[in-house]
Amino acid sequence: MKAPIGRPRGFDADAALGRAMAVFWEQGYEGASLADLTAAMGITKTSMYAAFGNKEDLFRKVLERYEQGPAAYVARALRQPTAREVATTFLAGSVATSTHPGDPAGCLSVQGSLAAGEAGRTARDLLTAWRDRGRVHLRDRFRRAVDDGDLPPDADPELLARYVMTVANGIAVQAAGGAGHDELQQVADIALRNWPPA
Known part of the structure; x- marks a missing residue:
């Protein structure tokens, strides 16, 4: 279930993305499990999918952040x-x-x-x-x-x-x-x- 429109997320998406970047950077794409990523980001898998998409989508967003x-x-x-x-x-x-x-x-x-x-x-x-x-x-x-x-x-x-x-x-x-x-x-x-x- 998606959160109702207008309801704020219960986490800082930018900070979570930064922590995901550190996990991918240290462990590589394959080495970074969903459990590693969500634990580092401090969110559930459901929240991760809702905010960032699947692991591949998250990695694309991480690479954009890394580039900037x-x-x-x-x-x-x-x-x-x-x-x-x-x-x-x-x-x-x-x-x-x-x-x-x-x-x-x-x-x-x-x-x-x-x-x-x-x-x-x-x-x-x-x-x-x-x-x-x-x-x-x-x-x-x-x-x-x-x-x-x-x-x-x-x-x-x-x-x-x-x-x-x-x-x-x-x-x-x-x-x-x-x-x-x-x-x-x-x-x-x-x-x-x-x-x-x-």
């Missing part, structure tokens, strides 16, 4: 004035998000689909598409940098975008394995030493 919150560094990076600053900001954001105190280590977009079997295919495909959109945004930004003369004419925007994404994903995996902020920032710095000159 912990992963907002992607949008910030794309607004930087030079290609080098784009890459620097992107990798620094990956390090900061992957090692942020109080949050699970690593990156939701990487952790969420690791070891996903058939039951997690939808989440895995969703995360693959999400990461691919990030790569495309980087590629387009680097292409503009070539056109503007900020990158040399022979620079390959697609390859540079894949390089930055690969390093960022590797940072997330290393963070999940226990690597700390400072050592991962050093990795990011080393990765940019061979950045193409303008």
